[in-house]
Amino acid sequence: xxxxxxxxxxxxxxxxxxxxxxxxxxxxxxxxxxxxxxxxxxxxxxxxxxxxxxxxxxxxxxxxxxxxxxxxxxxxxxxxxxxxxxxxxxxxxxxxxxxxxxxxxxxxxxxxxxxxxxxxxxxxxxxxxxxxxxxxxxxxxxxxxxxxxxxxxxxxxxxxxxxxxxxxxxxxxxxxxxxxxxxxxxxxxxxxxxxxxxxxxxxxxxxxxxxxxxxxxxxxxxxxxxxxxxxxxxxxxxxxxxxxxxxxxxxxxxxxxxxxxxxxxxxxxxxxxxxxxxxxxxxxxxxxxxxxxxxxxxxxxxxxxxxxxxxxxxxxxxxxxxxxxxxxxxxxxxxxxxxxxxxxxxxxx
Amino acid sequence: xxxxxxxxxxxxxxxxxxxxxxxxxxxxxxxxxxxxxxxxxxxxxxxxxxxxxxxxxxxxxxxxxxxxxxxxxxxxxxxxxxxxxxxxxxxxxxxxxxxxxxxxxxxxxxxxxxxxxxxxxxxxxxxxxxxxxxxxxxxxxxxxxxxxxxxxxxxxxxxxxxxxxxxxxxxxxxxxxxxxxxxxxxxxxxxxxxxxxxxxxxxxxxxxxxxxxxxxxxxxxxxxxxxxxxxxxxxxxxxxxxxxxxxxxxxxxxxxxxxxxxxxxxxxxxxxxxxxxxxxxxxxxxxxxxxxxxxxxxxx
Numbered sequence: 001x002x003x004x005x006x007x008x009x010x011x012x013x014x015x016x017x018x019x020x021x022x023x024x025x026x027x028x029x030x031x032x033x034x035x036x037x038x039x040x041x042x043x044x045x046x047x048x049x050x051x052x053x054x055x056x057x058x059x060x061x062x063x064x065x066x067x068x069x070x071x072x073x074x075x076x077x078x079x080x081x082x083x084x085x086x087x088x089x090x091x092x093x094x095x096x097x098x099x100x101x102x103x104x105x106x107x108x109x110x111x112x113x114x115x116x117x118x119x120x121x122x123x124x125x126x127x128x129x130x131x132x133x134x135x136x137x138x139x140x141x142x143x144x145x146x147x148x149x150x151x152x153x154x155x156x157x158x159x160x161x162x163x164x165x166x167x168x169x170x171x172x173x174x175x176x177x178x179x180x181x182x183x184x185x186x187x188x189x190x191x192x193x194x195x196x197x198x199x200x201x202x203x204x205x206x207x208x209x210x211x212x213x214x215x216x217x218x219x220x221x222x223x224x225x226x227x228x229x230x231x232x233x234x235x236x237x238x239x240x241x242x243x244x245x246x247x248x249x250x251x252x253x254x255x256x257x258x259x260x261x262x263x264x265x266x267x268x269x270x271x272x273x274x275x276x277x278x279x280x281x282x283x284x285x286x287x288x289x290x291x292x293x294x295x296x297x298x299x300x301x302x303x304x305x306x307x308x309x310x311x312x313x314x315x316x317x318x319x320x321x322x323x324x325x326x327x328x329x330x331x332x333x334x335x336x337x338x339x340x341x342x343x344x345x346x347x348x349x
Numbered sequence: 350x351x352x353x354x355x356x357x358x359x360x361x362x363x364x365x366x367x368x369x370x371x372x373x374x375x376x377x378x379x380x381x382x383x384x385x386x387x388x389x390x391x392x393x394x395x396x397x398x399x400x401x402x403x404x405x406x407x408x409x410x411x412x413x414x415x416x417x418x419x420x421x422x423x424x425x426x427x428x429x430x431x432x433x434x435x436x437x438x439x440x441x442x443x444x445x446x447x448x449x450x451x452x453x454x455x456x457x458x459x460x461x462x463x464x465x466x467x468x469x470x471x472x473x474x475x476x477x478x479x480x481x482x483x484x485x486x487x488x489x490x491x492x493x494x495x496x497x498x499x500x501x502x503x504x505x506x507x508x509x510x511x512x513x514x515x516x517x518x519x520x521x522x523x524x525x526x527x528x529x530x531x532x533x534x535x536x537x538x539x540x541x542x543x544x545x546x547x548x549x550x551x552x553x554x555x556x557x558x559x560x561x562x563x564x565x566x567x568x569x570x571x572x573x574x575x576x577x578x579x580x581x582x583x584x585x586x587x588x589x590x591x592x593x594x595x596x597x598x599x600x601x602x603x604x605x606x607x608x609x610x611x612x613x614x615x616x617x618x619x620x621x622x623x624x625x626x627x628x629x630x631x632x633x634x635x636x637x638x639x640x641x642x643x644x645x646x647x648x649x
Contacts, residue, residue: 054547059477080551088549100540105562115548154367170548 003210004030004053004178008066011045011052011234020281022048022061024234027308032177033208035201037225037242039215039257043278045234046214050180054093055083071177089119092171096183098163102155108166109135109151112173119174138169142199161192165199172203178210185220197224218261222246227313230254233278233289240314248324250316252294255326288319296320296328298335374642381638387631395448402441403429406598410436415614431616433607439616442598443624449599450628453514453583454576460518462572465525470556472526473533484530487523495520499582503591510599513592517582521575528571532564566643573636577629584625600625 006028012019023045030036038046052063055075068075070091078086087093095101103111112135117125120134132151139147142165155163164184171179181200185193201224204211213225221228222242229239230253238251249255258264259272276293285291291301300319308317320328375381394401404410410428414436417424424431430439468487472480490498502516536542537560545559586592587601595602600621607617 056543056546084549084551086549087547093544093547095540095544097540101544103541103545103559103563118549167544170544 002029003032003034003071004028005067005069006053006065007068008064009049009052009068010064011048011057012062012064013060014281018281019062021234021284023052026229026231026234026236028229030178030210030212032210033204034227035204035211035213035225037213037215037221037228038231039218039221039228040231041216041257041274041278043233043280044231046216046231047182048234049231050093050182050212050214053180054087054091085119088115089174090176091178091180092174092176093180093182094164094167094171094184097187098160098167099155099158099187101167102158102163104155106154107151108139108153108155108158112138112151112166112170115170115173134173135169138173139166141172141203142166142169143195144169160188161196164188164192164196168196168199168203172207172209175207176209178212179204180212180214182214183216184213185215185217193220200224218246218257219263230257233284235289235317236308236315237290237317238315239308240316244314248322249326250310250314250321251318252296252322252328253290255322256293256295288317296332296336298332300335371642375638378638378641380634381641384631384634384636384638387627388635391447391451391628391631394444395451398444398448402438402444403427404438404441406442406445407437407596408441410438412436415610415617417614418616421616430620431614433603433617434610434614437596439620442603443600443620445598446600446603446621446624447628449510449593449597450580450583450625453510453517454579454632457514457517457521457579457583458572458575460515461521461575462525462568464518465522466529466561466568468522469526469529470533470561473530474537474552474556474560480530483526487526490519491523495578496582496585499586500589500591503586508591508594510593510597513583513586516586517579520582521579524571524575525568528567529564532567533560536560536563570636570640570643573632573639577632577636580632581625581629 006026009023009026009028010021011023012021014020026045026049028036028049038049040046048057048061051057052061053068053075055078057063063076065076070086073086075083075086102108106114109132113128113131116131116134120131135151136147139150144150144162144165150158150162150166155166158166164187168184179200184200185196188196197220200211200213203209213221215221225242227239227241228245229236230245230251231237232253238245238249238254240250245254246258249258253274256272256274260274262271274293279285279289279292285302287300287302287304288294288297288306291297294301298320304319306317306319308315310316310321320330320332323329375385410432413425413428413432415434416428416432416436418431418439419426419429421431428438428440430443432438433442468483472483493501499513499516499520502519503512506512506515533556542555542559545555550559583592583599584601584604587599587603588605590602590605593599593602595606603621604618607614607621611618
């Protein structure tokens with residue numbers, strides 16, 4: 001049985017009549033010990049998905065799902081107390097801005113031991129000495145130099161990279177089985193990014209925990225994860241294994257994201273950009289959500305919303321998925337030449 | 350040698366640095382230091398009132414009624430600041446009055462601070478209808494002049510020192526509620542609160558041990574300033590006969606009791622007034638200094 005199973009997760013904000021759909025029908029399955037990446041530009045619903053999973057979407061937001069279970073336990077029907085017992089222990093999360101994620105009023109040691117006092121093993125719950133030893137051990141595991149001194153430090157005395165390491169130490173304090181990292185390296189500079197990422201992967205490997213890596217940095221994803229889901233405007237547009245999804249993207253959005261990487265533009269003088277921005281509440285297109293920004297969009301794209309289709313583990317939400325050479329298939333050529341509104345029989349993959 | 354210089358420049362252990370930093374910022378202002386010195390002196394006076402004061406506060410020396418202060422003609426060194434219309438030593442009564450005033454300040458501020466913090470936390474954390482209800486009630490309380498409200502409360506509870514403290518606590522309450530709520534609103538959105546929630550913290554823990562410690566700076570300042578307004582309000586209530594009842598040596602009621610002698614014996618009115626002035630000034634100076642030291646927005 002999969003560790004995490006999400007089916008048809010939808011998160012809405014605002015009024016019921018005209019909701020802002022932040023997450024639209026997302027499916028996600030994660031096995032124990034698996035690293036899954038979630039990529040997409042700002043506003044594509046990556047973080048909200050994670051927050052909904054943790055039960056952190058508050059009142060004006062509405063979370064619906066056909067199924068959302070962790071290790072066989074239903075997350076939707078969980079009481080507040082039940083959810084608190086689960087999250088923090090079995091599911092942990094780290095955030096984008098490490099300095100803002102630490103309480104400025106307390107020392108590193110206090111914040112590290114606080115979780116253990118509630119979720120830890122019986123021994124850890126009873127003995128303050130043991131908790132402190134464990135905190136020291138954790139800091140050493142996340143490779144903080146001079147860990148013993150850092151225990152007494154306040155967050156403002158730490159650098160960004162060090163604070164993120166402390167956050168990671170806090171997250172793994174109770175041996176979670178799923179770690180959600182929400183843009184863990186975005187606020188850090190490049191050299192520290194690599195170190196933190198390496199640390200995350202090492203810890204994931206040592207502990208066999210599942211890791212959901214949310215990021216907009218495709219380079220990070222390419223180096224670390226096994227499977228990727230690409231999100232756009234709250235929808236999954238493509239899912240697939242690495243490196244297949246990067247070698248032969250089937251969705252124009254994935255292709256465009258890859259084309260926007262400097263590494264892929266060695267011969268070109270200007271970086272390729274995706275025109276426009278993610279649609280908001282009021283300019284949501286009728287058809288494919290990417291259609292206003294897509295290079296290949298045709299009449300049908302503007303009219304009908306495509307479905308997420310394809311074989312298990314390699315799905316794409318496009319009327320004209322790209323072939324390995326990067327050209328749209330599914331009768332795109334004929335249809336674009338005709339530019340007729342008439343339905344073509346050939347569709348899908 | 351070099352180490353010693355570095356040690357001196359950087360300062361010693363990091364634990365002490367927060368206090369050191371605070372003290373450096375606080376001692377920048379001379380007014381704040383004067384205020385702090387005065388407050389400490391007042392506290393010492395209050396604590397050692399029985400030892401320091403030359404006479405018992407309610408002892409009436411009938412042969413010495415309305416004796417002028419020592420430096421006036423007809424004054425005696427036995428009664429440094431003179432005596433009141435029934436022959437009680439002014440100095441001793443003022444010293445004992447310090448004890449009362451500080452007690453009034455302490456108790457009313459404690460009551461209204463603790464209540465205000467709880468209400469403010471609830472309003473700021475839960476929002477919605479609860480917030481609206483709490484804040485609108487506070488707005489109504491703020492709309493009434495503070496002394497009028499205090500008088501109304503005392504009129505309901507009955508005159509007396511304890512009831513005056515309750516009344517003052519109620520009058521001060523909206524300030525703390527509003528301040529706490531504003532600070533809580535600002536802090537709740539921060540990521541460390543979400544990260545604490547993710548670690549499994551419940552609403553009570555989130556409110557009191559995650560968010561509240563980050564909101565204390567403005568509350569400390571407001572509490573210090575509230576001290577002075579509590580003392581002032583208590584004196585006003587005492588003056589109106591609604592606070593401490595005679596023969597309690599409370600400054601406000603001392604003023605009221607000696608009002609008719611203002612023409613003949615100015616000292617019986619001047620000194621209690623001066624005592625109130627100095628105390629209020631001391632706490633205000635200290636509060637201003639604290640605000641300058643604690644508020645990051647005012648830091649240079």
